[in-house]
Amino acid sequence: MKTPLANGDEPAVPLPPPALRLTFDEDALAANWRALDRLSGRATAGAAVKADGYGTGARRAARVLWEAGCRQFFIAHWQEAPDVMASVPAEAVSVLHGPATDEEARYARATGLRPVLNSLTQVDRWLATGGGPCDLMIDTGMNRLGLRPDECGDARLQQLQVGTLMSHLACADEDVAANARQRDAFAGLLHRIPHQRASLANGAGIALGADYHFDLTRPGLALYGGVPRPELSPHIRQVVTPEAMILQARHVAAGDTIGYNATFTAQRNMRVGIVSLGYADGYLRCWSGKGGFVSDGRTLPVLGRVSMDMTAIDLGDSGIGEGDWVAARYDLPEAARTCGLSQYELLTVSGPRLRG
Ligand SMILES: *Cc1c(COP(=O)(O)O)cnc(C)c1O
Numbered sequence: 065m066k067t068p069l070a071n072g073d074e075p076a077v078p079l080p081p082p083a084l085r086l087t088f089d090e091d092a093l094a095a096n097w098r099a100l101d102r103l104s105g106r107a108t109a110g111a112a113v114k115a116d117g118y119g120t121g122a123r124r125a126a127r128v129l130w131e132a133g134c135r136q137f138f139i140a141h142w143q144e145a146p147d148v149m150a151s152v153p154a155e156a157v158s159v160l161h162g163p164a165t166d167e168e169a170r171y172a173r174a175t176g177l178r179p180v181l182n183s184l185t186q187v188d189r190w191l192a193t194g195g196g197p198c199d200l201m202i203d204t205g206m207n208r209l210g211l212r213p214d215e216c217g218d219a220r221l222q223q224l225q226v227g228t229l230m231s232h233l234a235c236a237d238e239d240v241a242a243n244a245r246q247r248d249a250f251a252g253l254l255h256r257i258p259h260q261r262a263s264l265a266n267g268a269g270i271a272l273g274a275d276y277h278f279d280l281t282r283p284g285l286a287l288y289g290g291v292p293r294p295e296l297s298p299h300i301r302q303v304v305t306p307e308a309m310i311l312q313a314r315h316v317a318a319g320d321t322i323g324y325n326a327t328f329t330a331q332r333n334m335r336v337g338i339v340s341l342g343y344a345d346g347y348l349r350c351w352s353g354k355g356g357f358v359s360d361g362r363t364l365p366v367l368g369r370v371s372m373d374m375t376a377i378d379l380g381d382s383g384i385g386e387g388d389w390v391a392a393r394y395d396l397p398e399a400a401r402t403c404g405l406s407q408y409e410l411l412t413v414s415g416p417r418l419r420g
Contacts, residue, residue, distance in 0.1 A: 110136030112284030
């Protein structure tokens with residue numbers, strides 16, 4: 065009997081033909097970055113590529129963005145670094161979670177990644193382990209990560225080599241007074257800490273106007289086709305679309321039910337397609353009875369509950385069947401309105417089989 069081989073020694077197994085894929089429009093991603101860079105006025109646009117490039121594949125996204133001209137990248141976890149570093153130099157990558165342990169500080173130094181320091185403890189840790197180029201986050205009202213404004217006069221900050229001095233808007237996708245309060249608080253602290261560039265706006269913040277731009281903007285969602293504020297809508301193109309194959313086409317008679325818990329009852333005889341995409345792929349059960357797939361310009365509605373690996377759709381008189389591919393309706397603003405997930409979740413929820 066053969067014993068399983070240790071990791072790394074596996075014989076090459078031929079790749080199976082895929083039955084689902086997340087299509088990725090590189091031109092749309094590049095065009096979205098260029099549009100956001102232009103809309104950032106005198107500031108330049110960076111790119112948030114955290115969470116595996118918002119579920120689209122960070123390595124490829126970083127490569128496309130670098131080729132488009134982007135030079136500042138943001139990830140959340142240290143763990144996300146190797147993927148992005150495969151496409152862009154470490155010095156261009158800021159790690160938002162910062163060095164929470166000495167081990168992470170050493171990792172930053174060993175790789176050349178830029179830690180975003182978020183507390184005086186992290187500042188101490190960074191200086192104690194040797195210092196060097198870093199970024200610094202100030203909290204101006206979100207109470208998530210960052211130094212409190214009253215800590216910004218601390219003498220230790222003068223020893224730092226801060227590239228990007230930043231803060232983060234809590235409500236940039238809304239028209240509320242908190243936005244201007246955060247902007248004014250940030251602007252008022254800039255002179256206290258030496259830095260090369262200041263950065264406040266995420267994607268939505270870009271649309272709040274020139275006085276939110278400072279030197280560098282940090283869009284994420286909008287790069288990948290999300291529209292966090294309606295002003296951005298004309299400038300943003302859809303980037304990813306889940307597509308999957310029809311595994312079986314079947315006739316369902318009037319009165320029959322479809323899927324788990326029989327939530328759909330056919331009112332007439334119908335042709336139904338079983339699509340190889342389910343909630344394990346990130347096509348969550350919120351799409352049950354609400355989603356739609358597209359073939360040849362026509363929409364084929366989802367019938368009954370989404371299963372783990374499959375979703376039933378009404379094939380109507382489309383003529384397609386087993387082995388044909390359909391695309392999920394996945395325009396992010398519309399999809400969010402339809403299924404109730406946020407546009408952020410619709411992107412990052414994509415499962416491993418779909419990401420490929
Ligand atoms: C995620 C993130 C961004 C990008 O935000 P979007 O809303 O996706 O544009 C920018 N800055 C920080 C600190 C973030 O955590």
